[in-house]
Amino acid sequence: MLSTKNLLAIVEKQKELDSAIISAKQLKSDKTIFSKKIVALLVELGEFINEERSFKYWSAKPASEKKVLLEEFIDGIHFIISIGINLDYDFVSYQFAPVVKNTIDLYLYCYAQIAIFSKKQSTNNFKVVLDGYFSIAKCLGFTESELLTAYNEKNEVNLKRQDSNY
Secondary structure (H helix, E strand, C coil), rough: CCCHHHHHHHHHHHHHHHHHHHHHHHHHHHHHHHHHHHHHHHHHHHHHHHHCCCCCCCCCCCCCCCCHHHHHHHHHHHHHHHHHHHHCCCCCCCCCCCCCCCCHHHHHHHHHHHHHHHHHCCCCHHHHHHHHHHHHHCCCCCCCHHHHHHHHHHHHHHHHHHHHHC
C-alpha cells in the first residue's frame, strides 16, 4: 500500500503536526487526548463513507470526486498514524496485510476493529485497524502516489491552521 519509506515520511510529518498542535493548544498528550483521537478516527471514517456513498442504496447520486474522497480518507490517516505514534507502534516493521472484502464489509470491519482497539489498545489490534483502513484505499484503487500527495497537501493545511489559531 505505502512503501516503508513513504509510510515513515508520513509518520515524521505527523509527529511534527502533533507536536505543533500540542504546543499551540498548550495540551498535555494523555489518555484523554488518545481517546479523542480514536473518536476523531471514527468520525473521519464516517465522513469519508458519506462522501463515497456506496451505502446509500436509496440514492442515485454518485460518489464525490476522487479528490474529495482522498482528502476525507487522508483525514483519517492523520488520526490513525497519530494513534500509532502514541502507541509507539513499530512502523518500520509494518507489513500491509490486505483485508479482502467489498467496501461495505470493509467499512463495518474497520468500525468493529476500531471499537475493539479502543477497549484493548495493543499493537496487534492497532495493526488490524491499520490493515483494514489501508484495505479501503486498495479496494477503491487509491495509489501510493495519490495518498502521499493528498497527505502532504492536507498536512500543510493542518500546520497552517495551527499558526492561525484554528
